[in-house]
Amino acid sequence: MxxxxxxxxxxxxxxxxxxxxxxxxxxxxxxxxxxxxxxxxxxxxxxxxxxxxxxxxxxxxxxxxxxxxxxxxxxxxxxxxxxxxxxxxxxxxxxxxxxxxxxxxxxxxxxxxxxxxxxxxxxxxxxxxxxxxxxxxxxxxxxxxxxxxxxxxxPRPLRTVSASALASGAYELDPWNLPQRTQAPRRLMVIGTGLTAVDTLLSASIRWPEAELVAVSRHGQLPFVHPALPITPFPEQASLNEALLACSGAAPMLRQIRATLRNHPQCDWRSVIDGMRPINAVLWQRMDLAQRRQFLRSVRWIWESARHRVAPPSAEIIQQLRDEGRLHIHAARVLGVDGQGPLDVTLRTRSNQILTTMQADLVVQATGLxxxxxxxxxxxxxxxxxxxxxxxxxxxxxxxxxxxxxxxxxxxxxxxxxxxxxxxxxxxxxxxxxxxxxxxxxxxxxxxxxxxxxxxxxxxxx
Ligand SMILES: Cc1cc2nc3c(=O)[nH]c(=O)nc-3n(C[C@H](O)[C@H](O)[C@H](O)COP(=O)(O)OP(=O)(O)OC[C@H]3O[C@@H](n4cnc5c(N)ncnc54)[C@H](O)[C@@H]3O)c2cc1C
Missing domain, CATH: 3.50.50.60 (FAD/NAD(P)-binding domain)
Known part of the structure; x- marks a missing residue:
């Protein structure tokens, strides 16, 4: 040594x-x-x-x-x-x-x-x-x-954020350090709906109890929730993993997983995802560059939500905020963030491609690693x-x-x-x-x- x-x-x-x-x-x-x-x-x-x-x-x-x-x-x-x-x-x-x-x-x-x-x-x-x-x-x-x-x-600011928005103090790049503000925001928008966004929403809901909370991401997909208690491992995981290791690229792997779940309707899909953990690195290493790129483009969003799940108590609070009408989740692409505070956020809604502009007093970027x-x-x-x-x-x-x-x-x-x-x-x-x-x-x-x-x-x- x-x-x-x-x-x-x-x-x-x-x-x-x-x-x-x-x-x-x-x-x-x-x-x-x-x-x-x-x-x-x-x-x-x-x-x-x-x-x-x-x-x-x-x-x-x-x-x-x-x-x-x-x-x-x-x-x-x-x-x-x-x-x-x-x-x-x-x-x-x-x-x-x-x-x-x-x-x-x-x-x-x-x-x-x-x-x-x-x-x-x-x-x-x-x-x-x-x-x-x-x-x-x-x-x-x-x-x-x-x-x-x-x-x-x-984190680096998204390309769609203007210099004036960045300089305004109403755009926050560090989701774990919500700014101290003399005035509570009426509307706070979080860009991202993953685990980081969940943290931000939980903190903001306490810090500013009157604020309307909005979270936006391309698919509007929140992380899936862990079961309250550990689930039994899928009994046929070993043969599934073997089949996955024989696949070439993410699309056939997804088909394999879907087929397995169809054939075992009693099985909790989360145990299948967890059971892949020992082979995930190998699956990734076996993909060539084009296959990895394809995975990042088309599968990553759903894989991350399924693999990195949220704790049940956190999910309950998020659901409660949604039920109370305090939190709205949008599936939309952020096309621009502009202004000097409040900020104008231009969105293209995923379902109908319609452009809208939403005003927010504070925008927090929580787009992950x-x-x-x-x-x-x-x-x-x-x-x-x-x-x-x-x-x-x-x-x-x-x-x-x-x-x-x-x-x-x-x-x-x-x-x-x-x-x-x-x-x-x-x-x-x-x-x-x-x-x-x-x-x-x-x-x-x-x-x-x-x-x-x-x-x-x-x-x-x-
Ligand atoms: C919000 C969040 C929640 C998570 N929750 C979990 C969980 O529940 N369970 C789990 O297993 N994993 C969780 N993770 C995954 C997590 O990434 C790891 O568990 C772990 O914290 C990663 O640690 P790290 O040391 O690699 O990185 P970091 O925690 O990022 O630490 C890196 C450190 O290096 C310092 N540093 C950077 N550059 C330099 C330099 N030039 N000189 C000196 N120091 C430097 C930084 O300041 C920082 O303190 C979570 C991750 C995040 C972001």
């Missing part, structure tokens, strides 16, 4: 850091957390109790080998916690913090060297004796290996691309990399010692952003970087 620098203070960075601290070595693990509270990131930094995990408590954890830790941790802080609950994300942030603190204390006792830096990394250079990581405060660290755990990129590194203003990534140490995925789904996270450089070679984890790997793995995948990837990465290699649990290596 050698000195390692982990860049990114979210859950993925915490998982790699914790896994590396377990190993006995005289080398140093540097964790560059970027200023915000270490371990929280966007997902678990929210203080809003209505922002729930979309994975049951028993499925959440930071390390692969500590299955029930989060449930036990939560039970110490709240009454009646069950493994099947969807708990507030804030609790998971606190759990990460506790887990990392514990590992740091044990590492210190064992003389395992580690260091935290609450600032951003702005540049990485490759030298004959490893990497130099430059921090925003001008310090430079030497490392033999670097792990990029920088998460999702800051941005992984387009070629267009990013993220200093570190932009410079990595400029220096040829990394290249953008051809579909702008993060960076080009191998499935184990090793980056491909501009020459098309593996860039030795430079790794990524999490959403930067979407182009290679597609599903790599939720905790079950992240903690497995973190363990595998720590194993690869270890001198003798930690054994990988069978469930992960399979």
């Amino acid at each position: 050698a000195d390692i620098a982990i860049i990114g203070g979210g859950a993925a960075g915490a998982a790699v850091f914790g896994a590396l601290l377990q190993q006995d070595s005289t080398d140093t693990v540097h964790w560059i957390t970027g200023g915000s509270k270490a371990g929280r990131g966007i997902a678990y930094g929210t203080p809003d109790e209505r922002h729930l995990l979309n994975v049951r408590a028993s499925g959440m954890g930071l390390y692969v080998d500590h299955g029930e830790d989060f449930v036990q941790h939560s039970a110490r802080h709240r009454a009646d916690v069950r493994g099947t609950d969807f708990l507030p994300r804030r609790l998971f942030g606190e759990f990460i913090d506790a887990q990392v603190q514990e590992r740091m204390a044990s590492a210190t006792q064992r003389g395992r060297c580690h260091a935290l830096y609450a600032e951003e990394a702005v540049h990485i250079t490759s030298r004959a004796d490893g990497y130099r990581v430059q921090l925003a405060g001008h310090a430079t660290l030497r490392a033999d290996a670097v792990v990029l755990a920088v998460g999702t990129l800051s 941005d992984t387009a590194v070629a267009f990013t203003q993220h200093t570190l990534l932009a410079r990595l691309l400029e220096d040829g140490l990394a290249v953008a995925d051809p579909l702008q789904l993060g960076v080009s990399a191998l499935p184990d996270g090793r980056l491909i450089n501009a020459r098309g070679d593996v860039q030795p010692g430079l790794y990524a984890i999490g959403s930067l790997l979407r182009g290679n793995l597609w599903e790599c952003t939720a905790m079950p995948e992240i903690r497995a990837a973190a363990h595998a990465m720590a194993t690869a970087l270890a001198p003798n290699g930690l054994p990988l649990p069978a469930a992960i290596s399979a």
Whole structure:
């Protein structure tokens, strides 16, 4: 093993850091957390109790080998916690913090060297004796290996938003930081209807109880809802998965899934989708570029809604807001956002193609993950691309990399010692952003970087 620098203070960075601290070595693990509270990131930094995990408590954890830790941790802080609950994300942030603190204390006792830096990394250079990581405060660290755990990129405004709308203060790009306003908006429009939009609507409904809420997306599709209790796995999943692996492209896969559901009307479709989880990365990797493009164009919207479902308590509030007439969902394309506040939003309705203009006092962009590194203003990534140490995925789904996270450089070679984890790997793995995948990837990465290699649990290596 050698000195390692982990860049990114979210859950993925915490998982790699914790896994590396377990190993006995005289080398140093540097964790560059970027200023915000270490371990929280966007997902678990929210203080809003209505922002729930979309994975049951028993499925959440930071390390692969500590299955029930989060449930036990939560039970110490709240009454009646069950493994099947969807708990507030804030609790998971606190759990990460506790887990990392514990590992740091044990590492210190064992003389395992580690260091935290609450600032951003702005540049990485490759030298004959490893990497130099430059921090925003001008310090430079030497490392033999670097792990990029920088998460999702800051959202870029949609192309249809005018400069005046952006400058008006009535267009919000950060859906998790609703602006403080002296006057409550009469109408708030959210662009997007996925999980991020649900968070925004839940927060806005409390913050501005009198506001009319509108959410718009091309299909107007909200995330589907998790069943209140876990469902029985589909008994014929293994043969379905085999059939899916034999398909070429997303369209035959969809036909296969539909046929299976028709032939098994008693089966809950959600168990079929969940049962595909172990093969999703392989299905994605087997698609060529044209098939992936086709998937992104035609299937992604419904796949994301079916795969990343909302917790039942959140769905109930959204339904209640709709029943009360406070929330309206539109299936429409946003053609323009203009004005200086209130903003005029021009929409083309999906069902009849009619153009309408709707006025909103506040428009919040909640269109999901941005992984387009070629267009990013993220200093570190932009410079990595400029220096040829990394290249953008051809579909702008993060960076080009191998499935184990090793980056491909501009020459098309593996860039030795430079790794990524999490959403930067979407182009290679597609599903790599939720905790079950992240903690497995973190363990595998720590194993690869270890001198003798930690054994990988069978469930992960399979
Ligand atoms: C709203 C939301 C809810 C989610 N809910 C769930 C859930 O319930 N269950 C689940 O399993 N998954 C969930 N996810 C998926 C989630 O992406 C992962 O669980 C996890 O939080 C991702 O962590 P990350 O560290 O990869 O990214 P992030 O959380 O984005 O963290 C990256 C961190 O790196 C920092 N950073 C960026 N650039 C630099 C730099 N140059 N130098 C230093 N630091 C830098 C950023 O400031 C940030 O703190 C959710 C995601 C979101 C967005």
